[in-house]
Amino acid sequence: MHNSKEIHPNVHWVGASDRRLDRFENMFPLTDGVAYNSYLIMDEKTCLMDTVDTDVSDVFIDNVLHVLNGRPLDYLVIHHMEPDHCSNIQAIARLFPDVKLVGNAKTFTFLEQFYPMDLSNSYHTVKEKDVLDLGEHSLSFYLTPMVHWPEVMMSYEPKTKTLFTADAFGTFGAHNGNLFADEMDYKHTLLDEARRYYINIVGRFGTNVQNAFKKFSNLEIEMIAPLHGPIYRTKEDIEFIMGKYQTWSTYQPEEDGVVLVYSTMYGNTELAMNFLASELADLGVKDIKMYDVSKTDASYIVSDMHRFSNTVFGLVTYNTDLYLKMAALIDEAVMTKFSNRNISYVVNMSWGSKALVSAKEKFEKSKNLVEVGEPLTIKSSLKDNQTDELKSLAIAIANSIQKVEA
Ligand code: FEO
Numbered sequence: 001m002h003n004s005k006e007i008h009p010n011v012h013w014v015g016a017s018d019r020r021l022d023r024f025e026n027m028f029p030l031t032d033g034v035a036y037n038s039y040l041i042m043d044e045k046t047c048l049m050d051t052v053d054t055d056v057s058d059v060f061i062d063n064v065l066h067v068l069n070g071r072p073l074d075y076l077v078i079h080h081m082e083p084d085h086c087s088n089i090q091a092i093a094r095l096f097p098d099v100k101l102v103g104n105a106k107t108f109t110f111l112e113q114f115y116p117m118d119l120s121n122s123y124h125t126v127k128e129k130d131v132l133d134l135g136e137h138s139l140s141f142y143l144t145p146m147v148h149w150p151e152v153m154m155s156y157e158p159k160t161k162t163l164f165t166a167d168a169f170g171t172f173g174a175h176n177g178n179l180f181a182d183e184m185d186y187k188h189t190l191l192d193e194a195r196r197y198y199i200n201i202v203g204r205f206g207t208n209v210q211n212a213f214k215k216f217s218n219l220e221i222e223m224i225a226p227l228h229g230p231i232y233r234t235k236e237d238i239e240f241i242m243g244k245y246q247t248w249s250t251y252q253p254e255e256d257g258v259v260l261v262y263s264t265m266y267g268n269t270e271l272a273m274n275f276l277a278s279e280l281a282d283l284g285v286k287d288i289k290m291y292d293v294s295k296t297d298a299s300y301i302v303s304d305m306h307r308f309s310n311t312v313f314g315l316v317t318y319n320t321d322l323y324l325k326m327a328a329l330i331d332e333a334v335m336t337k338f339s340n341r342n343i344s345y346v347v348n349m350s351w352g353s354k355a356l357v358s359a360k361e362k363f364e365k366s367k368n369l370v371e372v373g374e375p376l377t378i379k380s381s382l383k384d385n386q387t388d389e390l391k392s393l394a395i396a397i398a399n400s401i402q403k404v405e406a
Pocket residue numbers: 080082084085148167227228
């Protein structure tokens with residue numbers, strides 16, 4: 001049973017959604033599933049853009065066969081070789097033995113690493129700005145390495161003014177019928193997931209995103225067609241998501257606000273963080289997010305750390321070092337190049353004091369983290385005589401907001 005949609009005359013979406021997958025890349029939790037976009041241009045030549053993951057193969061193949069309506073497939077463009085988009089390349093090649101696989105040299109290296117079928121006779125290798133003529137439509141290729149794999153490329157179709165962007169501008173979340181961002185309350189329903197997707201999947205490669213931006217800065221873009229999530233086709237939506245990518249890829253905070261993330265074994269560090277949050281609220285700080293590092297997956301916390309100007313870490317020492325989940329969170333933040341932010345510490349120890357030293361060592365790899373206020377140190381639990389210290393830290397944090405410069 002097919003479920004495809006024509007998104008522009010003779011350009012069809014032939015992808016699929018998966019709401020049963022628990023974790024993207026077997027790591028990042030999916031609460032609303034994920035969409036795998038694939039596009040099929042019907043012209044003098046027929047051209048499929050990418051495939052989908054194995055879990056949704058059946059509907060994808062039905063979509064492709066339905067749109068082709070008996071015609072053969074001439075080209076399969078492979079923008080990105082991660083298996084969530086490539087798991088059906090062999091199936092397509094079996095259905096259409098004469099199909100040409102369009103990729104760059106690195107594409108085919110990865111293809112041979114992942115899949116056993118010898119498809120070398122089908123290779124159509126492209127380089128930067130090569131053009132694939134399909135009839136009225138054509139595709140120009142732009143190599144965009146490390147957004148977020150080495151072989152990634154994007155393509156521009158001038159008749160529809162569409163940029164096919166691989167994973168860039170993607171988001172977690174299955175499609176709910178509508179495919180276009182302007183058909184949904186995107187900013188409220190999907191922006192947080194678009195940020196979590198970008199920060200955790202692509203975030204480390206901001207410089208490469210900036211390099212990609214330079215390549216298509218002179219293109220007239222009326223539609224952005226990513227491999228995940230909604231398609232952007234209004235000027236407002238295109239400018240909005242590109243603006244977000246500009247902020248995210250240059251590691252600038254989107255908003256003033258404070259993330260308080262803590263490790264707590266018996267609730268004492270949590271209590272101290274609650275008092276601090278309350279003091280911040282009394283000082284007029286509006287956007288305060290609190291996370292127990294053991295309760296919330298790190299991908300959500302790291303995403304909000306990139307979103308806001310300030311983060312306070314509630315550390316405990318565990319087995320003479322950082323509490324393991326806090327250590328993992330900080331490692332993940334450093335990997336995503338968390339930088340240009342204000343950070344502060346609340347440190348709880350009963351008999352060991354290594355947590356703060358370890359956290360600071362980890363953050364030595366990050367750029368332009370400004371430590372705000374004196375770390376508030378507590379011995380097992382916050383005491384009444386530490387109220388002044390707590391208030392001083394809260395005042396320093398409140399005063400620091402809007403004071404980070406890259
Ligand atoms: Fe959606 Fe990097 O694959």
